Amino acid sequence: MNGASREALAAARERLDALTDSTSVDAGALADELAAVTALLDRERSLRRVLTDPAQPAEAKADLAHRLFGDKVSGPAVDLVAGMVRSRWSQPRDLADALEELANLADLTAAQKAGRLDDVEDELFRFGRIVSSNPELRAALTDPEADASAKVELLHRLLGGRADKTTERLVTRLVTAPAGRSLEAGLESLSKLAAERRDRMVAVVTSAVPLSDSQKQRLGAALAKLYGRKMHLNLDVDPNVVGGMRVQVGDEVINGSIADRLEDVARRMAD
CATH class of the missing domain: 3.40.30 (Glutaredoxin)
Structure with a gap:
């Protein structure tokens, strides 16, 4: 991200940290809600444009976010999204990418609070090594024509009961919604986010x-x-x-x- 989007993401990450520092906020549940909003924005290009239109008043965009998501996600989640659409974004796609990053960070925060962040870091790395050494597995997980539910089932067979639930959630979101990235690049990005949680x-x-x-x-x-x-x-x-x-x-x-x-x-x- 460049310019305005980078600043908007930094501000959103600060708000996320403030939310997840609260014991009353379930970081894992918040991650699911942010991922659901991300999925909607991934599908609805016109909605991304409306929510990031610099010609529209910031409060009007925030009100729209509340109307769209207020009865679908929790108050903390919709407030976070509303704050993001008040910001300026260099391009509409950046809003969805930022929300995806916040969802991943919320999941990693949940793992950190549970004392499992080190395990998640290691598991993401090991999974990347397994994928890189197994062309057939990589093809099955990255085939754009393959059914998403089949990929989810494959990942569950590979990771279910063997890896932390956060690892499985992160990898599943990456595989089912790659957003134009390679699997390797996505895993590397997740590893970096995990490392950032411990500075x-x-x-x-x-x-x-x-x-x-x-x-x-x-x-x-x-x-x-x-x-x-x-x-x-x-x-x-x-x-x-x-x-x-x-x-x-x-x-x-x-x-x-x-x-x-x-x-x-x-x-x-x-x-």
Whole structure:
């Protein structure tokens, strides 16, 4: 998102945080309600245009949101949507995308409150690895002609009882409403949102052999000092990785052995 939409999303995320901080608001239920509004806006392009039309008064758009959704979702949900349509958006599509992000954040907040956020982060990463290594599964989940209910059933067989309910909910929404993204890009976005809940970054670490607990702690601490943020490590093993280890943080890729990289971090900190 650019310009006005980025500012509108930031404001909406602050309002969501304020809502979910309240013990009276069920973050998981709020996520379902925001996802339902997102689904409607995904289908109704004309409604997106009306709710983001800069020529219309902000309060008129908010009143319309209350009339449309007031008897379908809870008060906190409709107030959040009304606040969003009062804001300016660079393009109509951004409103639906922002609502989808808020739904995902609400689900992740529910997992965090339950002490399950770490599990959800790990499960999203593992599911992404399973999909990337199984072309048939990926094809079944991304086939635009396949029935959505069949995809939901497939995901339930894969994840039901094996993964946290939040993980299953997030992946199911992603698969049934991809919004033009690849499955891999959607999973990566979810992982980043999960990391943001703890104010930390994600490092994807691929090593030739499994790392010991000591190595993981040292690497996590070194990367945190290098990037100035807490770091969540998503770990994978590939005997063919060049240099013993590959670390990706955002768009930056670091190749080389653990010892070499840690020494480089130490040198940087000493400069």
